[in-house]
Amino acid sequence: MTAVRLKDIVAINQRALPDSSASDFAFRYIDISCVNPDGKISLPDNKVTFDAAPSRARRLAAPGDVIVSTVRTYLRAIARVPTVEDPVVFSTGFAVLTPTARVDPGYLFYLCRSEPFVQEVVARSVGVSYPAINASELGDFHVDLPQLPQQRAIAAALDAETAVLDEMRDQLLGLARLIGERRQATVTEALERLHPTATMRPLKYLARVTVGIVVTPSAYYVQSGGVPALRSANVRPGRLVDDEVIQISTEGHGLHAKSALREGDVVVVRTGAGTGAAAVVPERYDGANCIDLVLIRPGRQLSPDYLQLVINADITRQHIARHSVGSGQAHFNVEAMKQIVIPMPPRAEQEAAVRAVQQQHALLDELREAVNDQLQLLEERRQALITTAVTGRMDVTREAA
Structure with a gap:
């Protein structure tokens, strides 16, 4: 691997939405809350027009670019930009990294998600309640860069491994939703039992x-x-x-x-x-x-x-x-x-209904806590895989096989 500065392999904040944009130009606005913990972007349901959008809605990015949050950096809001039909504009709270020919876009994404990179972003951030880092400072980070074939092999191996983790996570999230629905149903059932006589x-x-x-x-x-x-x-x-x-x-x-x-x-x-x-x-x-x-x-x-x-x-x-x-x-x-x-109903019946619901909720909360523990383990596994691969400690040839 060769140590290089990040700004030698990417362009940072290359494009911006001009202030002269048409007031009725409609787009989907992406801020930090739209970035999932696994590095995917959840598009907002609704578009916003230029004249109604926040003043922070200025960054432009292309599919394959990587966005790195430069504010509240402890949230690890780092994602790759997907291909979408509608125009998308990003908050100025992101640094947009556009890969050059020297770096594979998939490898760049995993590099920015790796623990050493994230820890350096957090360590260099300033501010207590709202830690932030200047986008230009990201460019001075030194990163390890293997040859392009190796980059592509690492990205492909991680795509395959994380896809398995994504499937497991989706199953757990489905179970969590069922627990939440059952939790709400206990309330509805308790009130329905009171309703006929109350x-x-x-x-x-x-x-x-x-x-x-x-x-x-x-x-x-x-x-x-x-x-x-x-x-x-x-x-x-x-x-x-x-x-x-x-x-x-x-x-x-x-x-x-x-x-x-x-x-x-x-x-x-x-x-x-x-x-x-x-x-x-x-x-x-x-x-x-x-x-x-x-x-x-x-x-x-x-x-x-x-x-x-x-x-x-x-x-x-x-x-x-x-x-x-x-x-x-x-x-x-x-x-x-x-x-x-x-x-x-009489207050005694109100309190009895509350106790019954609380008992059922306690059992459901235990189940939800177990699901949360499994989700945390999956996230730790994902992070360990990414860090191991981009630091050259994973045999991606064996993983691909």
Whole structure:
């Protein structure tokens, strides 16, 4: 193998979408979230026009190019560009590597996915919460380059090996989907058992419903010494995620006392992809605040855990989706939430239903955890194969045979 600089075998960010592009030019926009962990690109369902696209939508790439994320580099968003029918434009958060005649496109992809390359990208990134690396710095990386026939043999061997891993992964993901469907079905079945005898009542008669900080919440953000504030990113169906909880100033918290949280409140996402996801506020967030979430404070008749169960049920989430409004990012408003009808058995029956669902969910969660462990092992196997091959420690002739 010969050690070369990356910029000697690729062109970096060779093409860009001009600012003079027609306002109605439509394309599929690729950002970091579109790159799968296995290095494949998931195309968005919808196109966006140039005038409506983010200002970051500027990078152009051809099939066979490799895109390397230069922001949030710990996510390892590295992929090869596929052949697609529609125009595709990439975020400026990617460096687009176009292979020259010296490097096989398939080998270049695996080289950039190898552990030494990824680790160097991460090590050279600067910034704590949003680590990034300059695209030009990638060009100074020294990489090992075998002869072209060997490059092609390595790429072919890895294509074959990773295809087997992909098939195994798809089977596991299918099993995970079935577990998720069964998990949701347990909720539906529990509510159906209650429905024939339960009184149906609008939520507005059972709880206080309000909304978190909506108007310029960022004006109150502080780095430290403030009050935690939950956002949509922190709410999942049935649980809260502690990652990236922001803080607001004590003054901002005081100005928005109506959205201060208590243990036992229920918060619901009202905007974006997770609209309708609900979670009970635990003790650790008692006294915190919330931003752009529906905040529900149940009365004595209504168990918070039961309310969370009802809101996260398929039938309620579908109702929320149908009644979300807005031409851009749809949102579900407080008045619509107040009108949601809740089956209301006695509180003891509510709590019994919650316990039954939790017991079934515990078993299903164990299965899902086992599936996740297998998926992690497959990913580790994939990474080990790639690194072994591109560092010359795999006999690709034997592998191909």
